[in-house]
Amino acid sequence: MTDDKTPDRPDHATDGAGAEPLAAPRGDTAPAPQDADLSQAARAFWAALMRALGRGGRGLGRAASTGIGQGGAALRGLSSRAARTGTAAVDKLRAQRETARSSGGDAGPETQGGSQDTAQSAAPRLSLGARAVQGWRNATARRRARLDQRKLRPAATVRATRWVWRTVFGLAFLLLLGIVLAGGVLVWAVRDLPLADMLPPLEEPTLTVEDEAGDTLFTRGAYRAGYVPLDEMPGHLPQAVSAIEDRRFREHPGVDIEGIGRAMWRNISSGGVVEGGSTITQQLVKVLYLDPERTYKRKLQEMVLALGLERQLGKDRIMELYLNSTYLGAGAWGMPAAAQLYFDKPVQELSLAQSAILAATIRAPSAINPESDLDRARERAEVVLSVMRDLEWIDAAAFESASAELATLEPTPPPARAGSYFADWVLDEAQELSGAVDGPLNVTATLDMELQAKAEKILRDAIAGRGAEAGASQGAIVAMTPDGRVRAMVGGVDYETSQFNRATDAMRQPGSTFKLPVYLAALVMGADPDTRLPDEPIDIDGYAPENFNGRYAGMVTLREAFTRSLNAATVRLAQEVGIEQVIEVSRQLGIESDLTPTPSLALGSSEVSLLDMTEAYAAILAGRAPIAATGIASLKLGDTGVALSVSGSDPNAVKLNRTRKPMLSMLRDVVQNGTGKRAAIDGFAAGKTGTSQNSRDAWFIGFTDRLVVGVWVGNDDNSPMNDVTGGGLPTEIWREVVLAAGGAGAARAPSAESQTPVRVRRGTDVTSTNADRLRRTAAQEQPNCNVRACSRAYRSFRASDCSFQPYSGPRKLCTR
Structure with missing residues (x-):
């Protein structure tokens, strides 16, 4: 047994200086080149890592342009390949180490040392790229080895860390993308905003009608009063407007996010649009800057401008501009104009109830205003007062008082905005002419205000007295000069009760007044007032007209037949002349209504208007046909200061050279010796009576030397009157109107030359x-x-x- 810390000695070894321990070459000499190689490999690895990160960054850039998906796939593929390469390198390194250990255990000291020296001296120096790859593989192998030694699911931890970082970078990218998109949308929305201009809106064209003395008769179109500062308006007026339009006006910065959300919720809940989210500032922006186009772009522009306007002007100035510029229906722009238009008073004198009803008009000014729909305006004004009470802007006593006033509140427009039969008629004519004019238009009317007032009273008194006794409830009057300038027009007994203009729009049977084109056609064909024709019974395919008294006069002259209004003779004359010729002459006289080519046409069976028939009689006095009635004497263009004349005469008119004088003489005989004797006055007077079947219509149309007047009397329901004829009530009314106009100026008929209209030269500056x-x-x-x-x-x-x-x-x- 030997100590494991002391290497074993071989049997032949002896103690001495020449003895070498067997472990020395592995323990001391071998590690030195390995440490050098690892250091170089680490440096190569970090260099390669930096290049890889650079390539990865460039790849990310390319991925951003070609698609995040492709870039992600490329990175995942690169990571996968790197992992596989690193795994293979680790496996190969492990195999090499095992082989080295096996070889080292079997070889002797001399052989092993010699082989290491030989390998070190024979191995070529690796390139930088190879060393980097080797370093990358070694580092990957060491990292995986460390992960293998971890116990708490290291792969899941790595995946979680990667997910967190990817989420952070993804959210940052989406945020940046959102900012870029929002900026782009904002630039698109505001690139054409009129930020440098703060002008009032273009007004609709204004039509002002004046009489010949320069006094305003009425106005139509845009109506603006003087600008009134906020501190001069009653305090309850801006409160009423804020209560119904923008309760948080004093709190928001120009755009009310809370109000928009509330409006969206209410609209979604109700299934329709019941509330808007625009603030007063946004509404002012629409009035001052933007057109009424409803698009998302306009809404964005509106919000941007509202925020800027709040910073520049402040709340009081914005409210002041809004109250002076918002549209309130019937052509009124701004509260000062609306106060004048609806209540005929300055805005400073508005009561709480009047302020509430004007504030209630803002939401739908054309449909809900005191003039067009007073009941709905009152209902909405009650809502305004209720909101003001709930917000404690008014107390209970003020609420009760204003509600009581509101229940009886009636609009009182100024006379210049009130309607009349003449105003309605001339407005239509002026609008036809205004299509050729840009900007404001001033019209000088042909109306004689004094004569107009007298004619209205004459008709009203006649219908209320003699007319009521005879079963007549309505009438109409037209008075014009021979060149067609209307001096008075009465379309009914009471305009407030009925706005239907019976002088221009009612189509009625003219009776014997239509005999004018019949006898004029005969004169055109060569006859004269002394030409004779039979007044005898006549039957045309079952049509057998009779005279008014049921008797026949035998052979009579044209003058006698016309003066006595003999029906049988007139129908026979029309048959000899030709119904088509009668219709042609009627058209030349300016009668534009449908005329039925039947024998009864000669007695006025086709319906016409009083204005058309009066124009036809004016043509006889003027000596040319047709004459077109007009209520406009001249036009003045507001932008240019140029005055233009408007004449009722047609430049292509036909002169009545040969037929005028005999026709005038027959018409005068009607007044002197015939059915129109009640129309006689001192001086020249001529005309013709007319009565339709069963006295449903009664007419008299005639003229003096300077005025043509037509009168109709009847009932709107076409019911018969009690034996009313054209020679009775209509003739009496005609005489009163003519005398009110000054009577006749001469004892005989004027010449045709004297009736030529004097026309103003155009271009008068x-x-x-x-x-x-x-x-x-x-x-x-x-x-x-x-x-x-x-x-x-x-x-x-x-x-x-x-x-x-x-x-x-x-x-x-x-x-x-």
Whole structure:
């Protein structure tokens, strides 16, 4: 037995200096080159590791551009291959060590030492790459050996650590990606915002109608009153607006996240849109900056601008701008305008109930306002008052008082915004002409306010008195100059009760007033007032008209038949002239309604309007046809200061050179000797009576030397009156209107030349203008611009320079 710490000696060895222990070469000499190799391998390993990390980083970069999935797969493949290579290297290293141990145990000291020296001297020096690979393999083998020695599931721990780091890096990447995307969306949303401009919104075109004295009759379109500071408004007005539109106005920074969430929840819960999330600041942004387009982009822009507006202006300034600019229906922009429009008072004098009803109008101004739907406006105003009470902005006594006032509150618009038969009619005409005008339009009306007021009273008194006794409940009056300028128009007894305009829109049978185109057609064919024709019974395929008194006059002249309104003679005359000729003459006179080509047409069986028939009689007085009635004397373009005249005459009118005088004489005989005697006045007067079957309609249309007046009396339900004829009540009304207008100015009929309208030269500058070449040329070469004819002929017509755009080339002057 020997001590395990002392090597055994062979039998032939002796003590002495020359003896060498057998373990010395392995224990002292061999480790030195192994330590050197490991150090070099470690350095090579770290160098290779750094290069690998560099390649991995570049691979990650490429993976980011080509796809995270591909990069991850490449890394997993690289790791797998490295693991397999490292495992193979460890196995090979272990096999080499086992082989070395086996060889070392069998060889003697001399042989072993000699072989090591020989191997060390014969082995070539490894390259840096080979040493790095070898170092990598050795390091992998040592790492796996350490992991094999761990007891607490080292593989799971590594996997968990990798998962944590991958999660952290993934979340960081997603966060960065979200920030980039959000920034991109924000840039897209705000790139075209008008951040440098803070202008009020473009108003809708404003139409102002004035009389010839310059007094405003009425206005339509946008209506703005003066700007009123917030401290001059009653304190309950901004509170009422905030209560219904933005309760947290004083708390949020311009965008109310809480309000948006609440609105989304309520809308989802109700299955529809019942609440909006826009703040007052956002609504102001839409008014000042943005168009009404509803897109996500506009919503983002709205939010960005709202936040900026809050920082720049502050709460009070924002509320002030909002109250002065929000739309409140009926053309009113801002609370000052709405106070004037709905209650005819300044905004400083609004009561709590009036403030509540105006605040209630903001959400749906066109549908819910005191003028269009007072009941719904009251209901919503009650909600406003309730919210103000719940928020303790008003006490119970103020709530009860305002609610009581609200129950009886009625709008009181100023006269300039009130409607009338003439206003409604001229508004339609002005809107037709305004299509050729950009910007505000000032219209000078042809209306004579004094005559209009008198005509309204005359009709109202006549229907209330004599009309009621005769079973007549309605009437209409049109008074115009011979060139078609309407001086008065009454479309019914009471506009407030019924806005239906019986002067322009009611289609009624004209009776004998339609005999005008029949006899005019005969004159055109060569007859004269002394031409004779039989007034005898006539039967045309079962149609057998009778005279009013049931008797026949025999052979009569055209003058007598027209003056006495003989039906049988008139129907026979129409048959000789031809019904188609009668219709053609009617069209030339301006009668545009449907005319049925039957024998009864000669007695007025086809329905026409009072305005059309009055135009036809005006054509006889003017000596040219047709005459188009108009309520507009001139237009003034707000942006240019240019005034344009509007005439009722047609540039293509036919002159009644030969037929005017005999027709005038027959019409005058009706007043002097026929059915229209009650219309007689001092001076020249002419006209024709008309009565439809069973006295359902009664007419008188006639003229003096300077005014044409048409009157109709009847019932809206077309029920018969009690023996009312055109020579009775309508003729009396006609006479009163004519006398109210000043009567006749001459004893005889005026000449046709005296009826030629005086038309204002276009291009009259109200202020100095820098008109372009086309407008100067128009003023020089085209003295008159027929706005009516040009606007109807050309869709591209522009009134400011009286031009239109042809299919090719520059704009051209309208010469119609």
